Amino acid sequence: MKNDLSKVRNIGISAHIDSGKTTLTERILFFTQRIHAIHEVRGKDGVGATMDSMDIERERGITIQSAATRCSWKDYAINIIDTPGHVDFTIEVERALRVLDGAVLILCSVGGVQSQSITVNRQMTRYKVPRIAFINKCDRTGANPERVVHQLRDKLGLNAVMVQMPIGLESDLEGMVDLVAMEAVYFDGDQGEELRREAIPAHLLDEAKAKREELLDAVSMFSDELMELVLEEGDIPEELIQDAIRKGTLSLELTPVMIGSAYKNKGIQLLLDAVTAYLPDPTDIENIALDLKEEEAENKVSNNPADPLVALAFKLEDGRYGQLTYIRTYQGEIKKGDTIVNSRTGKKAKVGRLVRMHADEMEEIEGAGSGDIVALFGIDCASGDTFCAPELNWSMSSMHIPAPVISLAIKPVDNKAQINMSKALNRFTKEDPTFKTYVDHETSETIISGMGELHLEVYIERMKREYKADVEVGAPQVAYRETITQQADFDYTHKKQTGGSGQFGRVAGILEPVEEGEYEFVDQIVGGAIPREFIGSCDKGFRKSLEKGTLIGAPITGVRVTINDGAYHAVDSSDVAFQLAAIGAFRQGYGKASAVIMEPIMKVAIEGPSEFQGAIMGSINQRRGVIIGTFEEGNYTVVEAEVPLAEMFGYSTTLRSLTQGKAEFTMEFSTYKQVPKGLADELVKAFNEQKKES
Amino acid sequence: MAYTELAQQNPLRVLNMSKGSQMGLVMARAGSGKTALLVQIALDAILRGKRVIHVSVGQGIDKTKAWYDDILQLILQDHSVDRPHELIDMVGRHRMIMTFLASSFSRARLEERLNDLVLQDIFRPNCLIVDGLDFASTDREALEDLKNLLEAMNLQAWFSATHHRQDPRVSPRGVPAPCHEVDDLFDTVILLDSQADASIELQIINNSGEAAVVGKELRLDPTTMMVKER
Numbered sequence: 001m002k003n004d005l006s007k008v009r010n011i012g013i014s015a016h017i018d019s020g021k022t023t024l025t026e027r028i029l030f031f032t033q034r035i036h037a038i039h040e041v042r043g044k045d046g047v048g049a050t051m052d053s054m055d056i057e058r059e060r061g062i063t064i065q066s067a068a069t070r071c072s073w074k075d076y077a078i079n080i081i082d083t084p085g086h087v088d089f090t091i092e093v094e095r096a097l098r099v100l101d102g103a104v105l106i107l108c109s110v111g112g113v114q115s116q117s118i119t120v121n122r123q124m125t126r127y128k129v130p131r132i133a134f135i136n137k138c139d140r141t142g143a144n145p146e147r148v149v150h151q152l153r154d155k156l157g158l159n160a161v162m163v164q165m166p167i168g169l170e171s172d173l174e175g176m177v178d179l180v181a182m183e184a185v186y187f188d189g190d191q192g193e194e195l196r197r198e199a200i201p202a203h204l205l206d207e208a209k210a211k212r213e214e215l216l217d218a219v220s221m222f223s224d225e226l227m228e229l230v231l232e233e234g235d236i237p238e239e240l241i242q243d244a245i246r247k248g249t250l251s252l253e254l255t256p257v258m259i260g261s262a263y264k265n266k267g268i269q270l271l272l273d274a275v276t277a278y279l280p281d282p283t284d285i286e287n288i289a290l291d292l293k294e295e296e297a298e299n300k301v302s303n304n305p306a307d308p309l310v311a312l313a314f315k316l317e318d319g320r321y322g323q324l325t326y327i328r329t330y331q332g333e334i335k336k337g338d339t340i341v342n343s344r345t346g347k348k349a350k351v352g353r354l355v356r357m358h359a360d361e362m363e364e365i366e367g368a369g370s371g372d373i374v375a376l377f378g379i380d381c382a383s384g385d386t387f388c389a390p391e392l393n394w395s396m397s398s399m400h401i402p403a404p405v406i407s408l409a410i411k412p413v414d415n416k417a418q419i420n421m422s423k424a425l426n427r428f429t430k431e432d433p434t435f436k437t438y439v440d441h442e443t444s445e446t447i448i449s450g451m452g453e454l455h456l457e458v459y460i461e462r463m464k465r466e467y468k469a470d471v472e473v474g475a476p477q478v479a480y481r482e483t484i485t486q487q488a489d490f491d492y493t494h495k496k497q498t499g500g501s502g503q504f505g506r507v508a509g510i511l512e513p514v515e516e517g518e519y520e521f522v523d524q525i526v527g528g529a530i531p532r533e534f535i536g537s538c539d540k541g542f543r544k545s546l547e548k549g550t551l552i553g554a555p556i557t558g559v560r561v562t563i564n565d566g567a568y569h570a571v572d573s574s575d576v577a578f579q580l581a582a583i584g585a586f587r588q589g590y591g592k593a594s595a596v597i598m599e600p601i602m603k604v605a606i607e608g609p610s611e612f613q614g615a616i617m618g619s620i621n622q623r624r625g626v627i628i629g630t631f632e633e634g635n636y637t638v639v640e641a642e643v644p645l646a647e648m649f650g651y652s653t654t655l656r657s658l659t660q661g662k663a664e665f666t667m668e669f670s671t672y673k674q675v676p677k678g679l680a681d682e683l684v685k686a687f688n689e690q691k692k693e694s
Numbered sequence: 695m696a697y698t699e700l701a702q703q704n705p706l707r708v709l710n711m712s713k714g715s716q717m718g719l720v721m722a723r724a725g726s727g728k729t730a731l732l733v734q735i736a737l738d739a740i741l742r743g744k745r746v747i748h749v750s751v752g753q754g755i756d757k758t759k760a761w762y763d764d765i766l767q768l769i770l771q772d773h774s775v776d777r778p779h780e781l782i783d784m785v786g787r788h789r790m791i792m793t794f795l796a797s798s799f800s801r802a803r804l805e806e807r808l809n810d811l812v813l814q815d816i817f818r819p820n821c822l823i824v825d826g827l828d829f830a831s832t833d834r835e836a837l838e839d840l841k842n843l844l845e846a847m848n849l850q851a852w853f854s855a856t857h858h859r860q861d862p863r864v865s866p867r868g869v870p871a872p873c874h875e876v877d878d879l880f881d882t883v884i885l886l887d888s889q890a891d892a893s894i895e896l897q898i899i900n901n902s903g904e905a906a907v908v909g910k911e912l913r914l915d916p917t918t919m920m921v922k923e924r
Contacts, residue, residue, distance in 0.1 A: 154754060155754055515779070613807070613810060614806075614810035614814065617810060617811065617814070617816050618810075618814045618816060620816075621814065621815075621816040626786055626787055627790055627816070627817070628755060628759060628786070628790075628791060629755035629758065629759065629790060629791030629792065629793060630755070630790075630791070630792050630793065630807070631754060631755055631793045631794075632792075632793070632794045632795065632798045632803070633794075633795040633798055634795070634797075634798060638755075640755050642786075673783070
């Protein structure tokens with residue numbers, strides 16, 4: 001157990017898909033001596049890179065789940081969270097960012113800042129994650145790190161400054177100039193494992209001096225001492241520059257830029273040095289927990305191992321050894337045999353096996369100190385749960401979880417598949433809060449919903465592979481909603497007098513649209529027109545009404561219900577009677593409130609060669625999209641647009657054929673907007689026909 | 695309040711650029727509200743039912759869009775509009791942002807892009823805003839070329855240009871460098887002039903020989919950058 005927190009780094013590696021994130025992680029693990037052979041992501045040896053532990057990831061060459069792994073560099077312990085690159089899995093990225101103290105943002109020296117980098121950078125800003133940038137693939141044809149630095153400034157608004165300069169580029173990449181030490185660094189040996197430091201080659205000296213000047217200009221803002229030395233043109237100690245860079249990075253006001261080629265084993269050791277020198281240790285970062293005993297009062301976690309334990313379960317995995325729960329500790333220690341409490345459920349659990357993970361391999365440990373990332377066996381919980389020592393009841397602040405926008409029906413092919421499917425769904429919903437599942441009572445179909453087509457596809461694949469659950473998949477459905485656009489009143493009496501005790505309740509009031517929020521209930525009853533005990537029944541009835549709208553049976557949102565009058569009967573009024581009265585009242589008001597259908601709108605970014613811009617814009621236009629803007633740089637172009645999700649099914653195929661496979665796109669949920677009249681009529685018609693059939 | 699009323703109440707009405715392919719120019723020193731004014735001119739056109747392409751040289755899509763969002767919010771704060779979301783949507787549909795890195799912008803490229811939009815019937819602009827063009831490195835020929843393109847496409851256009859305090863050159867009409875030799879190409883030139891009280895005065899110079907005084911004096915409110923009548 002390493003208790004010196006200043007020697008611990010919890011970092012993430014985030015990037016656009018295909019920027020070489022997995023390769024870089026693999027190289028880091030190699031150089032930190034944990035694995036002995038380097039496997040390529042799409043390697044011919046069929047072994048695959050170490051961090052991608054799932055088959056699908058190996059096949060597609062992308063990383064879906066974030067596995068945490070631990071390595072040592074010099075006398076530092078580094079926990080690496082491998083984060084997924086595709087935007088459909090954004091919740092995983094966000095959850096990983098939550099437990100990180102710092103991050104490495106990888107960029108491709110050819111592709112530069114791409115749409116995914118923008119999304120990831122925005123998320124890092126939201127969670128205040130200090131970062132360093134690594135411009136990878138400097139050995140590729142067309143590599144241009146300078147251009148990428150400009151993009152970091154222009155597109156991401158980062159104060160990016162190079163701390164290295166390449167020696168040669170593309171296939172001539174030999175090494176780099178370390179602008180802090182003012183030395184040339186080369187990487188010898190079969191796998192670049194031997195570092196050779198030399199004087200800067202004469203032909204690069206002037207450029208290096210100019211670049212160092214730029215670096216000093218930028219970082220001297222963060223150190224008065226350095227500023228003075230720069231002004232006096234005196235000798236500047238390396239440590240002073242490093243301290244200033246670290247200070248700037250921690251304050252999120254500076255982003256040091258490293259360069260290299262993970263594939264060619266160039267620059268990895270220097271990147272590791274930078275991770276330990278510039279990224280924060282757990283005590284540099286302020287984390288807040290909410291005290292559930294004190295009405296969620298905010299508390300700063302202490303990072304002190306002597307304090308009671310507070311830990312966050314950020315990742316669940318169902319592996320061959322049973323359920324594995326990845327946790328990050330924020331204060332206190334966790335040891336085998338300790339009793340811990342899940343602050344969401346209040347359930348106690350005993351810590352059994354405790355391990356430190358290296359992707360698929362694991363190391364048994366006795367305990368872990370604060371600020372560490374470890375995994376527990378046999379603990380039942382959902383991801384995002386907080387574990388505390390019994391004397392505390394704190395919760396790490398809740399995470400922002402977007403609502404699902406797409407759903408599809410799945411049907412198991414046989415009985416065995418049925419059992420396995422429910423096991424799988426149970427697991428997935430625990431692992432991923434954006435993945436939801438339920439049974440539609442009208443059709444008896446199992447519905448799964450999530451953040452995008454690919455998101456659901458991956459889970460269906462996993463069901464087949466990991467759980468042997470073969471399912472038939474229905475067409476994807478957009479998560480429509482209904483809402484009202486104008487105020488309407490209601491006055492409804494529910495009366496039933498056929499045998500037995502009767503039912504009576506009258507509810508009156510108004511429905512009105514609210515722009516934010518899903519449902520508000522306002523009680524303005526005076527003089528006991530509706531007795532107190534039945535107010536809750538009314539609320540319940542209205543909530544029930546919201547589950548299914550009358551237009552297309554979609555959930556209703558954005559409604560404020562105010563009740564201001566009513567009547568009751570001393571004998572016949574009951575909870576049920578008022579619930580039914582409220583349902584009737586809602587239906588009455590809803591019919592008059594100009595209800596409309598809303599659909600999810602996605603923010604789509606498409607990038608590719610400029611020659612295809614016209615075709616791309618045409619394809620957006622055909623899909624009811626609104627083009628927000630275009631960005632052009634050289635022969636590279638980005639089109640940003642807002643497009644209804646319903647129109648985006650199969651877009652990747654269309655885009656590929658339109659652009660000879662040279663363009664790609666990302667999308668994320670933006671907002672809900674009203675469906676145009678003509679289309680809304682069609683939806684209503686289809687819904688009514690379906691209702692008739694059943 | 696209806697959108698047409700919003701447009702009529704706009705103090706920018708005095709600019710009177712209602713004819714087809716006219717060219718306007720906004721000049722100021724750096725940071726004196728050129729983009730803010732251009733965006734207000736664009737919004738005025740949109741409220742009158744026109745479609746606007748905002749060409750931004752050197753600024754990203756997000757930054758440019760933020761200008762529109764901010765100024766639209768200020769308009770909504772000052773005037774009560776029945777369904778603000780519909781107005782925001784309407785502005786989104788009537789505006790398209792085109793951003794270029796400085797080195798990527800040229801007349802040929804612009805023409806290609808405009809043709810892409812018009813021929814596929816994606817977006818038919820009436821007004822072009824060109825913000826960030828470097829006039830110091832744009833010669834007369836290039837501008838005439840642009841003017842011809844605008845005339846051919848029947849487009850109105852507004853440009854912005856930065857002038858520097860150190861550069862004393864000025865045209866006989868009073869248009870400062872770097873536009874002093876091309877000022878005749880523009881039908882209207884607005885100079886933004888910082889005053890002692892921190893407000894910014896709009897000095898309007900017409901080409902048509904009409905009186906430069908337009909009845910009311912206009913200025914930019916220094917806190918919001920909104921055009922106000924004095």
